[in-house]
Amino acid sequence: MSNIVIGVGGGIAAYKACSIIRHFTESGHHVRVIPTESALEFVGRATFEALSGNPVQTGVFADVPQVPHVRLGQEADLVLVAPATADLMARAAAGRADDLLTATLLTARCPVVFAPAMHTEMWEHPATVANVQTLRDHGATVLTPASGRLTGADTGAGRLPDPQEIALLGELMLERPDALPRDLEGVRVLVSAGGTREPLDPVRFLGNRSSGKQGYALARAAAQRGARVTLVAGTTADLADPAGVDVIRITTADQLAAEIATRATETDVLIMAAAVADFKPLSVADSKIKKNGDRPAPIELDTNPDILRAAVTARAAGDITAETVIVGFAAETGDEHGGVLDHGREKLARKGCDLLVVNAVGDGKAFGMDDNTGWILADGGQETALPLGSKTLMATRILDSVSGILKR
């Protein structure tokens, strides 16, 4: 159980802080909410008190004997500010301490995460850009906001990342405070995620259990490390689009192959986290296949393209830049021919990618779970064990390996 301070700035997205507070209390953490005075114009004090189970103050003169303006920050394991408005970040960057939240930000020595939300013009204004940089220079993590519908009819960058995503990133910072350096600034990253569906007829398909969580975690972490990320997503669990990521949807392996083939020529990193069906029905019926007596008709299968292998081949042929880093995944179970790691080594050699992330699957492992474990195998022979941790944490470890071999 950790001490989490959730700061809430005065923006319309303040109501979304409620689900973040709930996430952390339900995970068993001790949560203190510190809104600014203007945040209380949007959400009442009673809501924050009821959700956190703790008293809520905005100023430095309440409960003075407890010295909350110093103590809350000192005792925190994580300070998460959502939404962080332009004004709040300006005050924090300047080192002001004119309310309880800014005083807490000055005394906190734990990871501090700002989740900005504001209109695009404000986000792009040189004053805000400079304040964000100052906060990052001071060691805080300022998240890349999402793009999309803002208050009113506006759309653009500046939307608060999805609360589920902010909570996951907050958990990540508890697991590993240095998880989100800005070391991938401007790097183009292409990630595939989720499962494919291979239609049999208009209503049936062959699919798999992939939830897409690992691929989404990779896209999310890469974007938060400054990368320009495109995520090509097949079927997934109900996951929020990662903030600042271009999301393209596909259904079949052929569609995925086409998207990757065109986009791989314009990327610095390709990460194939998708669970691609190896086979597809040889023919797709135009109308629903009818029951035909008691014996079902066999399904004849055709092979899907190996997209990862094709990318490696295209790189060798010079169609994809030689510097492009290619990462594959292998979901393995041990069998009579060898363990999970043996199969992983064999697959790395066969696929010819730079890194292969090997996960043990089966028995409720990996597929659909929030946690993951495995190894990163590099083509030079280095093998890094990935201890059990969240898929977001695993994503940051994979990106560390990618960052280490990127030629820039």
Ligand code: C5P
């Ligand atoms: O051979 P296997 O399916 O185990 O390989 C897994 C890796 O290859 C994953 O990175 C997956 O995204 C990729 N793959 C692919 N095209 C296929 C099958 C798998 O790119 N048809």
